Amino acid sequence: MKICPNCGNQNEDNAKFCGSCGTKLVDVAVQASQEAQSLHNEQVSPENQTAESHNVDITKENVEANAPAQVQGQAPTQGQAPTQGQAPTQGQAPVQGQAPVQGQMSTQPQFNNSNNMNMAYGNGNSAPIQQAKPALNLDKNTMIIIGEAVALVVAIVIFFFIGNSTYGYKNTAKRFFEGVIKADSKAIVQASDVDDKTFLTDDIFKKVYDKDGEYKADNFDMTSSYADRVQGKVYFSYLESGSGEKSSYTVTVNKKNGKSMLFFPKWEVKPTGVIIRDFKFKVPTGADLKIEGKKVDKKYITQKNQKGVDVYTIKDLFVGTYEVEVNIKGLKSVPEMVDVYSNDGVYYVTNVSMDEKSQNKLLDQGYDDMTKICESALQGKKFSDVSNLFVKDSDTQDEAKKEYDDFVDSISTSDDESGIVSFDLKNVNGKVKDVSIVDGRVVVSISYSFKENVVYNRQIFFGDGCERENYDAYDSYDVSYSLENGKWKISNPRNIRMVYYY
Template identity: 30%
Template sequence: MLICPNCGTANTDDSKFCEGCGTKLEGVARQAPGGSEEINAQPAAEPENAPNMEPDGGAAAEPTVEPGAEPAEEQTEPAMGPEPEQWQPEHADQGYDPNMGQSFEQNMPQGFDQDFTQNMAAGGAPRKKMSRLQLAVILEAACLVLLIVVFFAVGNSRSSAGSVAEKYFKAYVDQDWEEAYSMLEIPEGTFIQEDQYEQIMDASEQPEITNFQVQESVGDVEDGITRTFTVNYSINGQGQSSTTVTVVRQSRKSMLFFDTWKVSADGLIAQDYSIYVPQGAQAAVDGVQLTEEQLSGDSEGMDCYQISIFNGTHSIQVEAPWFETYEGQFDTLSQGEYTVSGLSLSDDGEQAVESKLQEALQAYYQAALAGKSFDEVKDLFAEGAADSNEDAYDRLRDDLEATDYSAPKQIQFSGFRCQVYDGDSYNGSLQAELEYDYNVSYTYTYTYSGRTEDRTNDGSSYADARFVYDGDTYKLLSFDPGYVWY
């Protein structure tokens, strides 16, 4: 190999320039195996206009070496001839530093010069060192991949059906009703609101749960929409118990990638719960007024409202004309429906009922005594109740017609005594009984002589009536005026 006299780099025997610094190597001693030196046999290119250094008439004499003699000590500088020609860079404006190779070699890691030399000797190109920009790009890509992996791992863990069921039951155990409500699949409704849910849960007696475990129900068939989990838990002082939590997959995605699960509210909500109140009454449940949109119909003097509401105990207030304000409670878990009954008449209401009943009694008898048709008293009755009462009126009118021996002329009523009953026996209608005294003036005709005589007859009787509210006032639903004897 050839050792560069300028930088000391080891080069192959056929190298013309130093691979380290570019110095021309022709004429440089070759390092033979075993440590001896040999002169490069290739003739050095003579520089232009160089003087002929050979003796006249022949080739230059080669130095002779005696056998067994030590080779002559290498001169540090050639005794004659021009200085070694150095390789010039391609661009002349870029200067060349003779010490460049040495500084480069000093900054290389240990063993680099040997690898570099072997790689160059094998004819390969030197390996390039990565730049800081390349390292930064690789590092950022690795961090991005790691973040994506963590993102999906955490997202799947937090949004899974099992984790939602466990978080919900933990909120239930901690009585964190705000957190529990946020995980429920709740339909929209007037009586299905977060504050109402919290009121129901606070009012209900909750067990003291010490620990619990959530696991998917054995034999549960996954349909892709619902998942059911069994929760085994311990109640302080009562032992073990269990319940189930069903979660429902929603149509929307969480963070664009993950399934969204909500806890089913089945068992928590009473759907289309029916509440019956007297017709014309205004009702409020838990302080929220019932509206016409929730009115589903009426029957026998009662209005029926249907609402969806959280299962539990609820308050109700009812205000009806002539009655005291009604306040009560109902429990949707123990009652399939609720009927408001037992309303109490106010003092003004009692007087109004008695007046209404007296007016009806007198108008009814006066029309019948005059022989008028039912149309004369039809307005006393609520809509739909007239047909069922027309026959009774016609019979009374026929009884009051003049006969061969008597002809009533006038009936007077007095001494009214009214008794009003609560409407619970008649589905919200107002029932009242009116006891009264009467005086009948009539003409009696003797059968054989044909002689007539004016007579009077006194007596007492009672009328029975049921009233319903038609939106403006109370009207008769049924009426039995009692019988007047003469």
């Protein structure tokens, strides 16, 4: 073992530096070092303690003198260390268990207050021992962890760089405009600020999109842009396909609440001119609305039964021309083309038709209603007896009451007993003239022709009393019906005077 002369640490035989303090080790024999260590540990005499408390120089000659050990029983020669039991001669180092004689120098190294040992060389000059810096020893696992940490930091930096670029307001506007000129509905919708994507499907887009639209372009450039904390604008120039004429397009981008991919600001395009907001369709109450063959859910009704009208409000629709139809029980739907080009637009769906069976059923109802009105008037009954034949809104009811009361007055028997006694309607023929939707209501116009036979009492002009007469005449009667809560009601009461006498 090698003993460090600086700190006393035991080191391996082949060690060149102390493993504890890094001091360069003196190239001495292992055995001599062990003997010197033993000598240091042995208690010394009081007079020698004073000498040991001082720093001493260990010369190369001292080390060499202590290196060889004499065989037991042999007298030590000068320069050799005596064996156990022998007294050391002058110049010899005492072995373990012996006290050094007077005049001998202890081979145990001594230390000064600075913990540096000076070694004496032949000329008496001393040089400090250079201490080696301990090497940085990193095992394989540590190196792997450091490498992974560096890779993670680089990946995070790249992630945020790409994310801010991809989800920034400029790229959002660019994706939207590319969708417009390439007719890519998915790109348009993904970049746009929309609330409801129900009708923003690729299938509907292909049906309503104007393939010869003004935004077809061969190439484009982003000319300028700016943004504040809430809104940005990006300006594009492009060459129109075919004509090659240069045009411009502006995209407005709004900053929204929330984040894209959890980390990046969320920008969405205000899709003016491409997607319409809050377009309204007015249809008869209870009717089913279809847009491009897709039935519209009742949840889109924002106003229900407003004078027989339901209002469907569609939050988001592509700009374009749509095929729209309504389905009403007893009526045949007739598709019609509707242009959707402005926000908050309103369209009254007007095209419907009736099958023959439904027409005949309504014609029979019209004849029954006409007969009831005439009979009630002839009997002088009040309007309340027939009020349920008319639509319920107050304007129609007021007008119907006035017409009915006038009809009653015109045919009732007076004090002189003149007036209609009876009537009979013959050869009644009815025909549906028109089926339409007016102000959201289904209106069916019917015309009746008939022959009437009227028996009445006529006052004698030159005399007292009345004489009974009758007449036959051909007449016509026009009436309109509206669908109210699934039932047909008279909607124009102006022509209910069907019977006259002269």
